[in-house]
Amino acid sequence: MNIVLGITGGIAAYKAPDLVRRLRERGGDVQIVMTTSAEEFVTGTALQAVSGRPIRSNLWDKEAEAAMSHIELARWADVVLIAPATAEVMARIVSGGAPDLLTTICLATEAPIAVAPAMNHVMWNNPATQANRRVLEERGVHILGPGVGSQACGETGAGRMIEPDAIATAVFDLGTSKGEGLLAGKKVVITAGPTREPIDPVRYISNRSSGKMGYAMARAAIAQEADVVLISGPVNLPEPAGVEVHSVLSAQDMYEATHDAIEDADIFISAAAVADYRPADVKAQKIKKNDESMSIELVRCPDILASVAALDTGPFTVGFAAETEKVDDYARSKLEKKKLDMIIANRVGDDCGFDTDDNSVNVFWTDGERRFPTARKSELARNLIELVAQRFYAARGTDTQPRLTVVSNIE
Numbered sequence: 001m002n003i004v005l006g007i008t009g010g011i012a013a014y015k016a017p018d019l020v021r022r023l024r025e026r027g028g029d030v031q032i033v034m035t036t037s038a039e040e041f042v043t044g045t046a047l048q049a050v051s052g053r054p055i056r057s058n059l060w061d062k063e064a065e066a067a068m069s070h071i072e073l074a075r076w077a078d079v080v081l082i083a084p085a086t087a088e089v090m091a092r093i094v095s096g097g098a099p100d101l102l103t104t105i106c107l108a109t110e111a112p113i114a115v116a117p118a119m120n121h122v123m124w125n126n127p128a129t130q131a132n133r134r135v136l137e138e139r140g141v142h143i144l145g146p147g148v149g150s151q152a153c154g155e156t157g158a159g160r161m162i163e164p165d166a167i168a169t170a171v172f173d174l175g176t177s178k179g180e181g182l183l184a185g186k187k188v189v190i191t192a193g194p195t196r197e198p199i200d201p202v203r204y205i206s207n208r209s210s211g212k213m214g215y216a217m218a219r220a221a222i223a224q225e226a227d228v229v230l231i232s233g234p235v236n237l238p239e240p241a242g243v244e245v246h247s248v249l250s251a252q253d254m255y256e257a258t259h260d261a262i263e264d265a266d267i268f269i270s271a272a273a274v275a276d277y278r279p280a281d282v283k284a285q286k287i288k289k290n291d292e293s294m295s296i297e298l299v300r301c302p303d304i305l306a307s308v309a310a311l312d313t314g315p316f317t318v319g320f321a322a323e324t325e326k327v328d329d330y331a332r333s334k335l336e337k338k339k340l341d342m343i344i345a346n347r348v349g350d351d352c353g354f355d356t357d358d359n360s361v362n363v364f365w366t367d368g369e370r371r372f373p374t375a376r377k378s379e380l381a382r383n384l385i386e387l388v389a390q391r392f393y394a395a396r397g398t399d400t401q402p403r404l405t406v407v408s409n410i411e
Protein backbone atom coordinates (compact mmCIF):
# COMPACT_ATOMS: atom_id res chain seq x y z
CA MET A 1 0.00 0.00 0.00
CA ASN A 2 1.31 3.45 -0.94
CA ILE A 3 0.97 5.74 2.05
CA VAL A 4 1.60 9.48 2.07
CA LEU A 5 2.33 10.15 5.73
CA GLY A 6 1.86 13.81 6.64
CA ILE A 7 3.64 14.82 9.83
CA THR A 8 2.64 18.14 11.36
CA GLY A 9 3.94 20.30 14.20
CA GLY A 10 2.77 18.64 17.38
CA ILE A 11 4.69 17.08 20.26
CA ALA A 12 3.51 13.62 19.20
CA ALA A 13 5.69 13.95 16.09
CA TYR A 14 8.35 12.19 18.19
CA LYS A 15 6.29 9.01 17.68
CA ALA A 16 6.51 9.34 13.87
CA PRO A 17 9.56 7.04 13.39
CA ASP A 18 7.75 4.30 15.33
CA LEU A 19 4.62 4.82 13.21
CA VAL A 20 6.66 4.59 9.99
CA ARG A 21 8.20 1.34 11.21
CA ARG A 22 4.78 -0.14 11.93
CA LEU A 23 3.38 0.91 8.57
CA ARG A 24 6.37 -0.62 6.79
CA GLU A 25 6.13 -3.84 8.85
CA ARG A 26 2.65 -4.29 7.40
CA GLY A 27 3.92 -3.83 3.87
CA GLY A 28 3.36 -0.09 3.45
CA ASP A 29 5.50 2.02 1.14
CA VAL A 30 5.72 5.29 3.08
CA GLN A 31 6.38 8.71 1.58
CA ILE A 32 6.74 11.29 4.32
CA VAL A 33 5.56 14.86 3.82
CA MET A 34 6.48 17.16 6.71
CA THR A 35 5.23 20.64 7.47
CA THR A 36 7.71 23.35 8.39
CA SER A 37 6.52 23.19 12.02
CA ALA A 38 7.02 19.40 12.14
CA GLU A 39 10.70 19.95 11.37
CA GLU A 40 10.96 21.67 14.77
CA PHE A 41 10.00 18.42 16.51
CA VAL A 42 11.62 15.59 14.56
CA THR A 43 14.49 15.49 12.10
CA GLY A 44 14.10 14.64 8.46
CA THR A 45 17.30 12.59 8.73
CA ALA A 46 15.76 10.12 11.19
CA LEU A 47 12.55 9.87 9.18
CA GLN A 48 14.40 9.40 5.89
CA ALA A 49 16.36 6.57 7.47
CA VAL A 50 13.27 4.72 8.71
CA SER A 51 11.10 5.35 5.64
CA GLY A 52 13.83 4.65 3.09
CA ARG A 53 12.65 7.57 0.93
CA PRO A 54 13.72 11.21 0.76
CA ILE A 55 11.46 13.44 2.84
CA ARG A 56 9.23 15.93 1.04
CA SER A 57 8.36 19.20 2.70
CA ASN A 58 8.64 22.14 0.34
CA LEU A 59 6.03 22.70 -2.37
CA TRP A 60 8.64 24.80 -4.20
CA ASP A 61 11.45 22.20 -4.22
CA LYS A 62 12.12 22.12 -7.99
CA GLU A 63 14.25 18.97 -7.93
CA ALA A 64 11.77 16.94 -5.90
CA GLU A 65 8.85 18.23 -7.98
CA ALA A 66 10.63 17.18 -11.16
CA ALA A 67 11.08 13.65 -9.76
CA MET A 68 7.47 13.28 -8.58
CA SER A 69 5.17 16.30 -8.67
CA HIS A 70 2.66 16.99 -5.90
CA ILE A 71 -0.12 15.84 -8.25
CA GLU A 72 1.70 12.59 -9.00
CA LEU A 73 2.20 12.10 -5.28
CA ALA A 74 -1.52 12.66 -4.70
CA ARG A 75 -2.30 10.04 -7.37
CA TRP A 76 0.35 7.61 -6.12
CA ALA A 77 -1.22 7.47 -2.63
CA ASP A 78 -3.60 4.65 -1.72
CA VAL A 79 -4.10 6.46 1.58
CA VAL A 80 -3.11 9.89 2.89
CA LEU A 81 -2.49 9.68 6.63
CA ILE A 82 -1.72 12.71 8.79
CA ALA A 83 -0.26 11.75 12.14
CA PRO A 84 0.08 13.66 14.29
CA ALA A 85 -2.52 16.09 12.95
CA THR A 86 -2.45 19.55 14.54
CA ALA A 87 -5.53 21.67 15.12
CA GLU A 88 -4.03 23.98 12.52
CA VAL A 89 -3.77 21.39 9.74
CA MET A 90 -7.36 20.25 10.39
CA ALA A 91 -8.46 23.87 9.95
CA ARG A 92 -6.41 24.23 6.76
CA ILE A 93 -7.96 21.11 5.22
CA VAL A 94 -11.47 22.28 6.16
CA SER A 95 -10.83 25.68 4.56
CA GLY A 96 -9.92 24.00 1.28
CA GLY A 97 -6.73 26.04 1.08
CA ALA A 98 -3.47 24.59 -0.25
CA PRO A 99 -0.66 26.79 1.10
CA ASP A 100 1.82 23.92 1.54
CA LEU A 101 2.70 20.56 0.04
CA LEU A 102 0.65 18.47 2.49
CA THR A 103 -2.65 20.35 2.12
CA THR A 104 -2.15 20.56 -1.66
CA ILE A 105 -1.91 16.76 -1.74
CA CYS A 106 -5.04 16.49 0.43
CA LEU A 107 -6.91 18.64 -2.07
CA ALA A 108 -5.57 16.80 -5.11
CA THR A 109 -5.97 13.20 -3.97
CA GLU A 110 -8.86 10.82 -4.53
CA ALA A 111 -7.48 8.39 -1.95
CA PRO A 112 -9.05 8.10 1.49
CA ILE A 113 -7.66 10.61 3.99
CA ALA A 114 -7.17 9.71 7.66
CA VAL A 115 -6.06 12.08 10.41
CA ALA A 116 -4.88 11.22 13.90
CA PRO A 117 -5.41 14.41 15.92
CA ALA A 118 -2.91 15.21 18.66
CA MET A 119 -3.20 18.30 20.79
CA ASN A 120 -3.85 19.75 24.23
CA HIS A 121 -7.35 18.79 25.47
CA VAL A 122 -8.55 22.41 25.55
CA MET A 123 -7.50 22.85 21.93
CA TRP A 124 -9.31 19.61 21.02
CA ASN A 125 -12.50 20.61 22.85
CA ASN A 126 -12.47 24.13 21.45
CA PRO A 127 -15.69 24.62 19.44
CA ALA A 128 -13.62 25.64 16.39
CA THR A 129 -11.67 22.35 16.41
CA GLN A 130 -14.84 20.35 17.05
CA ALA A 131 -16.60 22.11 14.17
CA ASN A 132 -13.61 21.31 11.93
CA ARG A 133 -13.64 17.70 13.09
CA ARG A 134 -17.35 17.44 12.22
CA VAL A 135 -16.84 18.92 8.74
CA LEU A 136 -13.96 16.54 8.07
CA GLU A 137 -16.06 13.57 9.17
CA GLU A 138 -18.98 14.69 7.03
CA ARG A 139 -16.63 14.89 4.04
CA GLY A 140 -15.54 11.32 4.66
CA VAL A 141 -12.16 12.00 6.28
CA HIS A 142 -11.42 9.24 8.81
CA ILE A 143 -10.64 10.60 12.25
CA LEU A 144 -8.51 8.15 14.22
CA GLY A 145 -8.84 8.91 17.93
CA PRO A 146 -7.75 10.99 19.72
CA GLY A 147 -7.12 9.08 22.94
CA VAL A 148 -7.89 10.23 26.44
CA GLY A 149 -5.14 10.34 29.04
CA SER A 150 -2.21 12.30 30.40
CA GLN A 151 -0.76 14.83 27.99
CA ALA A 152 2.68 16.29 27.29
CA CYS A 153 1.55 19.58 28.91
CA GLY A 154 0.98 17.72 32.21
CA GLU A 155 -2.81 17.89 32.00
CA THR A 156 -5.28 15.06 31.42
CA GLY A 157 -8.05 14.84 28.83
CA ALA A 158 -8.93 13.99 25.24
CA GLY A 159 -6.34 14.92 22.65
CA ARG A 160 -3.51 12.38 22.84
CA MET A 161 -2.55 10.79 19.56
CA ILE A 162 -3.64 7.14 19.61
CA GLU A 163 -0.76 4.68 19.61
CA PRO A 164 1.17 4.09 16.34
CA ASP A 165 0.13 0.43 16.25
CA ALA A 166 -3.60 1.32 16.40
CA ILE A 167 -3.10 3.95 13.69
CA ALA A 168 -1.29 1.49 11.42
CA THR A 169 -4.05 -1.14 11.88
CA ALA A 170 -6.79 1.37 11.09
CA VAL A 171 -4.97 2.65 8.01
CA PHE A 172 -4.60 -0.82 6.55
CA ASP A 173 -8.33 -1.40 7.11
CA LEU A 174 -9.14 1.79 5.17
CA GLY A 175 -6.83 1.07 2.30
CA THR A 176 -8.37 -2.29 1.43
CA SER A 177 -7.43 -2.96 -2.18
CA LYS A 178 -10.20 -2.93 -4.74
CA GLY A 179 -12.42 -6.00 -4.51
CA GLU A 180 -11.37 -6.82 -0.96
CA GLY A 181 -13.91 -4.69 0.95
CA LEU A 182 -16.19 -6.74 3.21
CA LEU A 183 -19.20 -5.71 1.13
CA ALA A 184 -17.60 -5.61 -2.34
CA GLY A 185 -20.28 -6.39 -4.92
CA LYS A 186 -23.13 -6.15 -2.39
CA LYS A 187 -25.99 -3.68 -2.67
CA VAL A 188 -26.89 -1.95 0.58
CA VAL A 189 -30.02 0.22 0.88
CA ILE A 190 -30.03 2.60 3.84
CA THR A 191 -32.73 5.00 5.02
CA ALA A 192 -31.77 8.02 7.11
CA GLY A 193 -33.13 11.16 8.73
CA PRO A 194 -36.65 12.16 9.73
CA THR A 195 -39.80 12.25 7.63
CA ARG A 196 -42.17 15.21 7.36
CA GLU A 197 -45.91 14.62 7.45
CA PRO A 198 -47.76 17.66 6.10
CA ILE A 199 -50.64 19.22 8.03
CA ASP A 200 -51.27 22.12 5.65
CA PRO A 201 -49.10 23.95 3.06
CA VAL A 202 -46.90 25.51 5.79
CA ARG A 203 -46.87 23.03 8.69
CA TYR A 204 -45.78 19.47 9.23
CA ILE A 205 -45.17 16.85 11.92
CA SER A 206 -41.57 15.65 12.17
CA ASN A 207 -38.98 14.56 14.73
CA ARG A 208 -35.48 15.42 15.96
CA SER A 209 -33.53 12.92 13.85
CA SER A 210 -30.49 14.58 12.23
CA GLY A 211 -29.66 11.70 9.86
CA LYS A 212 -26.05 11.60 11.14
CA MET A 213 -26.14 7.91 12.07
CA GLY A 214 -27.63 6.78 8.74
CA TYR A 215 -25.17 8.94 6.78
CA ALA A 216 -22.27 7.55 8.83
CA MET A 217 -23.53 4.01 8.05
CA ALA A 218 -23.63 4.89 4.33
CA ARG A 219 -20.03 6.16 4.44
CA ALA A 220 -18.89 3.07 6.34
CA ALA A 221 -20.61 0.77 3.81
CA ILE A 222 -18.94 2.64 0.93
CA ALA A 223 -15.58 2.20 2.68
CA GLN A 224 -16.29 -1.55 2.54
CA GLU A 225 -16.97 -1.18 -1.19
CA ALA A 226 -20.73 -1.76 -1.10
CA ASP A 227 -23.00 -0.20 -3.75
CA VAL A 228 -24.99 2.09 -1.48
CA VAL A 229 -28.41 3.61 -2.08
CA LEU A 230 -29.26 6.17 0.60
CA ILE A 231 -32.90 7.17 0.92
CA SER A 232 -32.82 10.34 2.93
CA GLY A 233 -35.44 12.40 4.67
CA PRO A 234 -34.83 16.17 4.96
CA VAL A 235 -31.42 16.66 6.65
CA ASN A 236 -28.71 19.26 6.69
CA LEU A 237 -25.77 17.01 5.74
CA PRO A 238 -23.54 16.79 2.67
CA GLU A 239 -24.12 13.81 0.37
CA PRO A 240 -21.52 11.10 1.06
CA ALA A 241 -19.19 10.57 -1.90
CA GLY A 242 -19.95 7.55 -4.05
CA VAL A 243 -23.47 7.04 -2.68
CA GLU A 244 -26.66 7.16 -4.77
CA VAL A 245 -28.90 9.50 -2.77
CA HIS A 246 -32.70 9.74 -3.13
CA SER A 247 -34.21 12.64 -1.20
CA VAL A 248 -37.74 12.18 0.11
CA LEU A 249 -40.05 14.02 2.50
CA SER A 250 -42.92 11.90 3.83
CA ALA A 251 -43.06 8.33 5.15
CA GLN A 252 -45.09 7.38 2.08
CA ASP A 253 -42.37 8.81 -0.24
CA MET A 254 -39.73 6.91 1.73
CA TYR A 255 -41.77 3.70 1.52
CA GLU A 256 -42.04 3.99 -2.27
CA ALA A 257 -38.35 4.91 -2.79
CA THR A 258 -37.29 2.01 -0.56
CA HIS A 259 -39.39 -0.53 -2.43
CA ASP A 260 -38.13 0.82 -5.78
CA ALA A 261 -34.54 0.22 -4.62
CA ILE A 262 -34.93 -2.98 -2.62
CA GLU A 263 -35.51 -5.62 -5.31
CA ASP A 264 -31.87 -6.61 -5.85
CA ALA A 265 -30.54 -5.41 -2.48
CA ASP A 266 -28.48 -7.70 -0.26
CA ILE A 267 -28.80 -5.66 2.93
CA PHE A 268 -31.39 -3.13 4.12
CA ILE A 269 -30.55 -0.83 7.03
CA SER A 270 -33.39 1.26 8.35
CA ALA A 271 -31.75 4.14 10.22
CA ALA A 272 -34.48 6.67 9.42
CA ALA A 273 -36.84 7.95 12.09
CA VAL A 274 -40.01 7.37 10.09
CA ALA A 275 -43.18 8.98 11.43
CA ASP A 276 -45.62 6.45 12.89
CA TYR A 277 -48.64 8.65 12.19
CA ARG A 278 -49.59 11.35 9.70
CA PRO A 279 -52.54 13.75 9.52
CA ALA A 280 -55.54 11.97 7.97
CA ASP A 281 -56.49 15.01 6.00
CA VAL A 282 -53.91 17.48 4.62
CA LYS A 283 -55.56 20.90 4.35
CA ALA A 284 -55.20 22.66 1.01
CA GLN A 285 -55.06 26.10 2.70
CA LYS A 286 -53.22 27.28 5.83
CA ILE A 287 -55.29 26.47 8.95
CA LYS A 288 -56.42 29.71 10.62
CA LYS A 289 -56.14 30.40 14.34
CA ASN A 290 -59.85 30.57 15.24
CA ASP A 291 -60.63 28.30 18.18
CA GLU A 292 -59.05 27.94 21.64
CA SER A 293 -58.09 24.39 20.88
CA MET A 294 -57.98 22.13 17.89
CA SER A 295 -57.33 18.48 17.17
CA ILE A 296 -55.83 16.74 14.20
CA GLU A 297 -56.83 13.21 13.36
CA LEU A 298 -53.82 11.00 12.70
CA VAL A 299 -53.62 7.74 10.78
CA ARG A 300 -50.84 5.15 10.65
CA CYS A 301 -47.96 5.61 8.20
CA PRO A 302 -46.71 2.56 6.31
CA ASP A 303 -44.24 0.46 8.32
CA ILE A 304 -41.29 0.42 5.91
CA LEU A 305 -39.06 -1.83 8.01
CA ALA A 306 -41.72 -4.51 8.58
CA SER A 307 -42.73 -4.41 4.92
CA VAL A 308 -39.15 -5.11 3.78
CA ALA A 309 -38.63 -7.82 6.42
CA ALA A 310 -41.83 -9.52 5.20
CA LEU A 311 -40.62 -9.83 1.59
CA ASP A 312 -40.28 -13.47 0.49
CA THR A 313 -36.78 -13.20 -0.89
CA GLY A 314 -35.93 -9.93 0.80
CA PRO A 315 -32.55 -8.60 1.91
CA PHE A 316 -30.81 -9.10 5.26
CA THR A 317 -32.80 -6.57 7.28
CA VAL A 318 -31.42 -4.39 10.04
CA GLY A 319 -33.57 -2.02 12.10
CA PHE A 320 -32.71 0.76 14.52
CA ALA A 321 -34.73 1.19 17.70
CA ALA A 322 -34.58 4.61 19.33
CA GLU A 323 -36.21 4.40 22.75
CA THR A 324 -36.39 6.63 25.80
CA GLU A 325 -36.82 3.73 28.27
CA LYS A 326 -36.56 -0.09 28.49
CA VAL A 327 -34.33 0.10 25.43
CA ASP A 328 -33.23 -3.56 25.36
CA ASP A 329 -36.73 -4.97 26.02
CA TYR A 330 -38.39 -2.89 23.32
CA ALA A 331 -35.60 -3.66 20.87
CA ARG A 332 -35.82 -7.43 21.43
CA SER A 333 -39.58 -7.41 21.00
CA LYS A 334 -39.26 -5.32 17.79
CA LEU A 335 -36.69 -7.81 16.46
CA GLU A 336 -39.13 -10.66 17.01
CA LYS A 337 -42.36 -8.94 16.03
CA LYS A 338 -41.04 -7.52 12.76
CA LYS A 339 -38.96 -10.66 11.99
CA LEU A 340 -35.75 -8.67 11.55
CA ASP A 341 -32.29 -10.17 11.15
CA MET A 342 -30.74 -7.64 13.49
CA ILE A 343 -31.65 -4.62 15.56
CA ILE A 344 -29.45 -1.75 16.74
CA ALA A 345 -30.91 -0.13 19.84
CA ASN A 346 -30.04 3.20 21.36
CA ARG A 347 -31.46 5.41 24.05
CA VAL A 348 -32.64 8.84 22.94
CA GLY A 349 -33.48 11.82 25.07
CA ASP A 350 -32.47 15.38 25.75
CA ASP A 351 -28.83 14.44 26.27
CA CYS A 352 -28.20 11.64 23.79
CA GLY A 353 -29.06 9.98 20.50
CA PHE A 354 -30.65 12.61 18.27
CA ASP A 355 -28.57 15.32 16.65
CA THR A 356 -25.46 14.42 18.63
CA ASP A 357 -22.08 13.31 17.28
CA ASP A 358 -21.75 10.45 19.77
CA ASN A 359 -23.87 7.41 20.40
CA SER A 360 -23.78 4.12 22.27
CA VAL A 361 -25.77 1.14 21.04
CA ASN A 362 -26.72 -2.43 21.88
CA VAL A 363 -27.12 -4.82 18.97
CA PHE A 364 -29.34 -7.90 19.08
CA TRP A 365 -29.96 -10.79 16.73
CA THR A 366 -31.81 -14.05 17.32
CA ASP A 367 -29.03 -15.84 19.15
CA GLY A 368 -26.59 -13.14 20.07
CA GLU A 369 -25.91 -9.58 21.10
CA ARG A 370 -23.06 -7.08 21.25
CA ARG A 371 -22.75 -3.82 23.16
CA PHE A 372 -20.84 -0.81 21.85
CA PRO A 373 -19.87 1.89 24.38
CA THR A 374 -20.15 5.59 23.59
CA ALA A 375 -18.13 6.54 20.54
CA ARG A 376 -18.42 8.98 17.68
CA LYS A 377 -21.09 7.99 15.18
CA SER A 378 -18.50 7.61 12.38
CA GLU A 379 -16.42 5.22 14.47
CA LEU A 380 -19.48 3.34 15.66
CA ALA A 381 -20.76 3.04 12.08
CA ARG A 382 -17.48 1.46 10.93
CA ASN A 383 -17.80 -1.21 13.62
CA LEU A 384 -21.53 -1.70 13.05
CA ILE A 385 -21.05 -2.21 9.30
CA GLU A 386 -18.40 -4.86 10.02
CA LEU A 387 -20.79 -6.60 12.39
CA VAL A 388 -23.67 -6.37 9.88
CA ALA A 389 -21.38 -7.89 7.22
CA GLN A 390 -20.36 -10.66 9.62
CA ARG A 391 -23.99 -11.53 10.48
CA PHE A 392 -25.06 -11.20 6.82
CA TYR A 393 -22.50 -13.79 5.69
CA ALA A 394 -23.35 -16.05 8.64
CA ALA A 395 -27.08 -15.85 7.79
CA ARG A 396 -26.36 -16.62 4.12
CA GLY A 397 -24.23 -19.61 5.15
CA THR A 398 -21.03 -18.18 3.69
CA ASP A 399 -17.95 -18.76 5.74
CA THR A 400 -16.68 -15.20 5.74
CA GLN A 401 -15.71 -13.95 9.15
CA PRO A 402 -14.62 -10.35 8.88
CA ARG A 403 -12.28 -9.01 11.53
CA LEU A 404 -13.75 -6.59 14.02
CA THR A 405 -11.40 -3.64 14.36
CA VAL A 406 -12.25 -1.08 16.99
CA VAL A 407 -10.40 2.22 16.78
CA SER A 408 -11.05 3.18 20.35
CA ASN A 409 -11.17 6.77 21.50
CA ILE A 410 -10.29 5.59 24.99
CA GLU A 411 -6.82 4.42 25.85
Ligand SMILES: Cc1cc2nc3c(=O)[nH]c(=O)nc-3n(C[C@H](O)[C@H](O)[C@H](O)COP(=O)(O)O)c2cc1C
Pocket residue numbers: 007008009010011012035036037038085086087088089118119120123
Ligand atom coordinates in the same frame (compact mmCIF):
# COMPACT_ATOMS: atom_id res chain seq x y z
C1 LIG B 1 6.29 23.33 21.70
C2 LIG B 1 5.04 23.33 20.86
C3 LIG B 1 4.21 22.25 20.87
C4 LIG B 1 3.05 22.22 20.11
N1 LIG B 1 2.25 21.11 20.13
C5 LIG B 1 1.12 21.09 19.40
C6 LIG B 1 0.29 19.95 19.42
O1 LIG B 1 0.56 18.94 20.08
N2 LIG B 1 -0.85 19.97 18.67
C7 LIG B 1 -1.20 21.06 17.94
O2 LIG B 1 -2.28 21.03 17.33
N3 LIG B 1 -0.41 22.14 17.89
C8 LIG B 1 0.74 22.19 18.60
N4 LIG B 1 1.55 23.31 18.56
C9 LIG B 1 1.17 24.42 17.67
C10 LIG B 1 1.53 24.11 16.21
O3 LIG B 1 2.90 23.78 16.09
C11 LIG B 1 1.19 25.31 15.35
O4 LIG B 1 -0.22 25.50 15.33
C12 LIG B 1 1.72 25.20 13.94
O5 LIG B 1 1.33 26.34 13.22
C13 LIG B 1 1.19 23.95 13.26
O6 LIG B 1 1.61 23.94 11.93
P1 LIG B 1 1.40 22.68 10.97
O7 LIG B 1 0.02 22.22 11.17
O8 LIG B 1 1.65 23.22 9.61
O9 LIG B 1 2.43 21.67 11.34
C14 LIG B 1 2.70 23.34 19.31
C15 LIG B 1 3.57 24.44 19.30
C16 LIG B 1 4.71 24.44 20.06
C17 LIG B 1 5.61 25.64 20.03
